[in-house]
Amino acid sequence: MSRLRPVTLIFAAIAAILMVIAVNPWFTIDPKSTVAGIATKDLVAYGFWISSIIMIILIYIDSRQGAEADEIEIEGPAITRFLFSNSRAGLIWLPIRLFLGFSWLAAGWHKATGTGWLDGGTALQGYWQHSVAIPDTGSPAITYDWWRNFLQFLIDQHAYSWFAYIITFGEILVGVGLIVGCLTGFAAFFGSFMNMSFMLSGSASSNPVLFFLAIGVMLAWKVAGYYGVDRYLLPVLGTPWRPGNLAAQTPTPSTT
Numbered sequence: 001m002s003r004l005r006p007v008t009l010i011f012a013a014i015a016a017i018l019m020v021i022a023v024n025p026w027f028t029i030d031p032k033s034t035v036a037g038i039a040t041k042d043l044v045a046y047g048f049w050i051s052s053i054i055m056i057i058l059i060y061i062d063s064r065q066g067a068e069a070d071e072i073e074i075e076g077p078a079i080t081r082f083l084f085s086n087s088r089a090g091l092i093w094l095p096i097r098l099f100l101g102f103s104w105l106a107a108g109w110h111k112a113t114g115t116g117w118l119d120g121g122t123a124l125q126g127y128w129q130h131s132v133a134i135p136d137t138g139s140p141a142i143t144y145d146w147w148r149n150f151l152q153f154l155i156d157q158h159a160y161s162w163f164a165y166i167i168t169f170g171e172i173l174v175g176v177g178l179i180v181g182c183l184t185g186f187a188a189f190f191g192s193f194m195n196m197s198f199m200l201s202g203s204a205s206s207n208p209v210l211f212f213l214a215i216g217v218m219l220a221w222k223v224a225g226y227y228g229v230d231r232y233l234l235p236v237l238g239t240p241w242r243p244g245n246l247a248a249q250t251p252t253p254s255t256t
Helices: 004-023 040-064 078-085 087-113 122-132 145-156 160-180 184-200 207-219 230-237 245-249
Strands: none
Touching: 004 040, 040 145, 078 087, 087 160, 087 184, 087 207, 122 145, 122 160, 145 160, 160 184, 184 207, 230 245
């Protein structure tokens, strides 16, 4: 057994226990209770994320050191192997990719050519302020306090003035990447990340549909852009675990 595995299991157990404390329906944390001036529920959330990140880092280090792990020898259904690995499935993902791409491109272009985004970020400021507001009656737009605190921190720091640029050009780049099929998996990932951010802020709109489709494109990253730039780009770039043609053609310095 790897020396890191017991430590990894400890942090995994801590993360699991904190998650149970945070979401179980039988006993809840008093929202007014604090520890060293910090809300107890926030400490639980911070503890969960910190322990989870440490666990992931330890797992990565463990795998890089060549530690053996039990492999689950269960073959997936033929339909998933076809959709996610067969180049012919690229024709199935093409219209989905184009739908996602033009949706993101239109959203970004609207922000870039409109007002309140690239001229100070006032539109984003208003959106954030509406999201973090807690009404006297009814449910607030944001469910999770940690996300509300994060947005409030950005508001207090006037981050909307520059964050609006990230969102605007991020949406445009995601759209272009999906349309032309360039680094399709990365484009779908960042698109789904923005979808999740909008949904956490209380905005549903088209985000659930776009998020669902983006997950499929991410799973099919090898073939989703086959009828696009990725057909030629991915073999050249390769992956971190399997270098592509570009690395193979790079001359190795002489040691003599």
